[in-house]
Amino acid sequence: MTTLQSVSPKQTGTALGGVVIIFLSILLIRQLLKQRRPRGFPPGPTPLPVIGNVLSLVSEPHVYMKKQSEIHGQIFSMDLGGISTIIINGYDAIKECLLHQSEIFADRPSLPLFKKLTNMGGLLNCKYGRGWIEHRKLAVSSFRFFGYGQKTFENKISEECMFFIDAIDEYKGKSFDPKHLITNAVSNISNLIIFGERFTYDDTEFQHMIEIFSENVELAANAWAFLYNAFPWIRILPFGKHQRLFKNAAEVYNFLLKLIERFSCNRVPHSPRHFIDAYLDEMDQNSSDPEASYSKENLIFTVGELIIAGTETTTNVMRWAVLYMALYPNIQEKVHKEIDCFVGNNRTPTLEDKPKMQYTEAVLHEVLRFCNIAPLGIFHATTKNTIVRGYNIPKGTTVITNLYSVHFDEKYWSNPGLFSPERFLDSQGNFCKKEAFVPFSLGRRHCLGEQLAKMEMFLFFTMLLQRFHLQFQNGLVPNLAAKLGMTLQPHPYLICAVRRQL
């Protein structure tokens, strides 16, 4: 009989090696089984063992996916390291899923990254069910009550625009990067609803929070994030961009917690001054219901999501709009003319001017179409087994909506690669809506801030162009390629805002 003492180090090493090999083989088999395409699932590009198609997402995934849809069809599948995913491309397919089967496509996938960041609570990442319904309802009613439902709210946006214009004036026509000023001004509109107050442009703490939050939006589309979703155990690795994502998320969480405490300290129950008060009222009223989803933690996640969803998107639309006005002076001139004609220079533009300013509307729509702020929207998941175009899509499947492919869908847009506001105008120059225009997505989870974003974009854009002529320094055109992340943003660029001679 072999005793413990008689086992040599070599034998121990061999035995350990055997155990490791068996363990790794089990992991590999498990992974390969996970990678099997479910029966009746849409076809797609051939995945690599273990990592599947993750590497294809490293650069311009929206463009790659549109190209793949030309080979495999508008609905095709990809394997994201064992996560069976369907990609929906083109307007017809997106409409079939998000509108015609809206409840079935209303969930969010329980991916490890989302679980870690928000525990699938809050609002934007929340699973479809009571928690989402409660949070969405409260957010929509608060946006109305503290925001665009109030007559004075438009004046508050105009006031913020004036702070923004004054800050630009300080550059006296010299070149500057407008990113920070636009971010501050845009985030303040959501801040008015969430905190009942704006933050000054020199509030470095708030700015830092927005900066690292926005870095996370970029990191969430990084290959490391996809790897973490496929292999959550990589959290133990001391390196990798996912670690930075977690560090930023923890910092944002603590900062928001402090902000929420500060803004709720003099709260009078049932007299809400802003979203946070309204949420705390709801929490009190439902305190005896064990099924209610309101909690301090979900409040922090929701506040964070509302801030970032509202800031990152609208800021980038404005940054692209400024860039394209400098790039196309003839388009800028037409907007100037329209402002001069309908508003003049004795007053600031108002939302009442919006229906009259059809060319300006066409320009803003074309910026949203062409620049594809959220090219892949936010990932969805199915709530039930379903059939689309004859394919079986099981419950819980991750769904990516390629909104970029809708805005570049040749069936609906002629010459989609061309920046042309005229495509939104009829032969009389009247603005005309386009069916395949979906920057805010469709269906149950469509953007909650659409109305607010449209108000902000119109007022910021027209007030800016009422006063300034936008041009590149010495006519030098910057890099026009988009910087990749969950949103598409321009690379940092310099602009000269020269006061117009009115």
Ligand code: HEM
């Ligand atoms: C031009 C600006 C904006 C664009 C292009 C945009 C785009 C989008 C898109 C594509 C989605 C994903 C919808 C889906 O899952 O199918 C979304 C969701 C969302 N957006 Fe926006 N958005 C903008 C502005 C805003 C603003 C200003 C807010 C609020 C302050 C906001 C709050 C949200 C929220 C909370 C969701 C998640 C909705 C849910 O899961 O129920 N967005 N947005």
